[in-house]
Amino acid sequence: MDARKAKHGWVWTIFFSVLSVAWVFPIFLVVMNSFKKKVYISKMPFKLPTEKMFVGFDNYVSGVQKTGLIQAFGWSLFITIFSVAAIILFCSMTAWYITRVKDKVTSTIYYLCLFSMIVPFQMVMFTLSKIANMLKLGNPVGIIVVYLGFGAGLSIFMFTGFCKSIPLEIEEAAMIDGCNPLQTFFRVVMPIMKPTCITVTILQAMWIWNDYLLPSLVLDQKKYKTIPIAVQYLKGGYGSVDMGAMMGVLVIAIIPIIIFYIACQKYIIEGVVAGAVKG
Amino acid sequence: MSNRTMKRYAPIFLLPTMVAFTIGFIAPFILGVYLSFCEFTTVTDAKFVGIKNYIRFWTDPSDVFLHSLWFTALFTIVTVLLINVIGFAVALALTKKIRGTNLFRTVFFMPNLIGGLVLGYIWQLLLNGILYNFQRNLKFSEVYGFIGLVILMCWQQIGYMMIIYISGIQNIPGELIEAAKIDGATPKQILKNVTIPMVMPSITICTFLTLTNSFKLFDQNLALTDGDPSKMSEMLALNIYNTFYGRNGWEGVGQAKAVIFFLMVAAIALIQNYLTRSKEVQQ
Structure with a gap:
């Protein structure tokens, strides 16, 4: 009985591990694309940046300057x-x-x-x-x-x-x-x-x-x-969006939140639960 | 503490909040109700016109308010069901003894902290990337916009509701489930007759939150589809915004729509509260 339970537990752990990876994938995708040249972002967002596509931190610089x-x-x-x-x-x-x-x-x-x-x-x-x-x-x-x-x-x-x-x-x-x-x-x-x-x-x-x-x-x-x-x-108003700068800006907007979340996770989750239950 | 001493301090305790509350809520609300019966471009040139604003957008064929209403209603129903069912199922699984539950909770909750606009642009990249392979994009049809918004909303809210359900499930006294097991209840019966009735308060809260969040959705809609194609994926909040700031001379109509929107939100909140509260078990 116990052995069966444990085996069952592992199936769930694997299932949720896969799901967790899928859950953070969109964020990973944005981070990955922030290092690509802008022309490659919309057309092939799922390809890892090759040497030809790689631009280093250019997108971050242009994003910060533009906005x-x-x-x-x-x-x-x-x-x-x-x-x-x-x-x-x-x-x-x-x-x-x-x-x-x-x-x-x-x-x-x-x-x-x-x-x-x-x-x-x-x-x-x-x-x-x-x-x-x-x-x-x-x-x-x-x-x-x-x-x-x-x-x-x-x-x-x-x-x-x-x-x-x-x-x-x-x-x-x-x-x-x-x-x-x-x-x-x-x-x-x-x-x-x-x-x-x-x-x-x-x-x-x-x-x-x-x-x-x-x-x-x-x-x-x-x-x-x-x-x-x-x-x-x-x-902006018209024309196409600079996808490179957009990726850079998105990453910079997300990173502080994630760091803050990891640092005060316990308070945040408790706070949200308490807030919901009373509100 | 005697009331008289307390009352002498009333200005210190009440005034700052009440001044701000008047500026930030009471005055705009009253003025908003009044202006919905006026024609105006700024607040100072308002002319009273009766209920004209409330009629104008029903009869104008270029106005998509009714379409927005159906789009929003359908979106709300679909997301409330999906988010709550999946959120509850995940919560049930994660309250069992599984390795790594804390890590999973952390991961699933995370998207909820990211702002709506940023979420919208993240998913625009991902979904357009997939659709690109089929020579399509999110602006191709309102159906794509709808599905995109549903996926985005689920990704953002499932973790949040899961956290509330988990705390609800953990508050069920262990003896209750033990007793059910001794009486020979199957896991299905325990879920139906013990777990779900006991977490009814959490279900009330979660359906309320998802209902109002979905119905009032704005940022995500603005970022992901911006109403494209030609306003067909425009939800109510965005429709009101565009009526105010996108059409000259229609400010009064925008305000009238906003009043109707407010009445709908209030009605949903009150009805939902009444319906689920009546199902809660006294503890």
Whole structure:
């Protein structure tokens, strides 16, 4: 019986190994083609680069030059980090307040947040970009406000879910010791909320880093590009796409994500599961 | 904590989020609903025209909104079924004692982290490379675009749903399955009568996520086919986008479509939630 089970196990291992190789094949294909001359990419993407096709890092250089990818990388990083930080700080504060103080205002806020979660971006896309434009938010600092606003619904919902489970006694003890609400929040509540902070960080960072539509409508694209905007920029308006540069840009866009994923795999997977289960 | 002290601090706790929330959501939403009844090119020159915008695109033969709706609906049904069935099957297999499960999980989940545009261009290279051998490409027919989008979506989402199903399966108490085995249940019966009812909450979440993700798909559609051939593979979100930014004087119609799109998404979310929640087992 045991021997049969083990044999069975190996069949599955082999099956999933093959499947895993197939799963990463598209990424491998892009990496391989990024070292080929552009004329060979569309016609024979599955051939390994021979000496005749090989161009070294030329595609990367032209991709970076055409799109300003290095600056785009910087802006993506800046916008993602500061938007997520703002979301974590302000949404957790709001969420704690609306779970502790029950009145008409706080329950309205809560239901508005729930409501905003089912509204697709297309619904507010046009008016949001016009309002952001009027308020001069079309720069990497201004867009943080937009991200905080549009990301608030889900984040507040997740934080309130956790706040409800924090025992009141802990906060009351802090109060008796002379903490005001701000001190109570930052010294007592915030540390307890750490797991939820990680979950929200991961969900929001994944969204903001990969978001194309919102920054492309809000940001002044001549001055500021994010990575997705840079990728789409290569496609341009007319004519054929420079496939060489495209491959280079795609690889540079993917590599940091994969490194980050391998480094914080455990947190990412846990965060995604926790986020889905509560959301 | 007394409510009075708390309320004195209300501005600090509420104001930053609420200002941003008003700019980023409340104001655009209300203005959006209002503008769907207006004719305008920028927000300031809006003229009230009643429900004209809501009629214009049904009657205009050059507008493909209805086609987009069917295309999106079919795409959603196909992807929701494929992703959830395959995701669940893989999760079942990977919760058995197999060597290398952690590695497989890592690999299958990975595409989910890559942005939609990048995914679209990766698959464009691969699928066009295959189709090139038959002198075709993705823009040859909407069927190719459709199949391409389905493959792309499966590749991106199966790993995500698998992870949620795995956590659901691992939360089933071991005694329950032991008890079923002692009672002489076959593996098939255990799956049907124990495992599936117990992971119903995960099924609710996963169908909800795949439904809304598929229905609202934009980036992948833009990158992979961009609506080609001649808007025939244009899904709803892209159709709305192109109505706003691709047709002069049609901004109001775009907004009206967006309102309808919102109502559809909301309806799907509420109905789905109601249907699957009612099947969940109390624990």
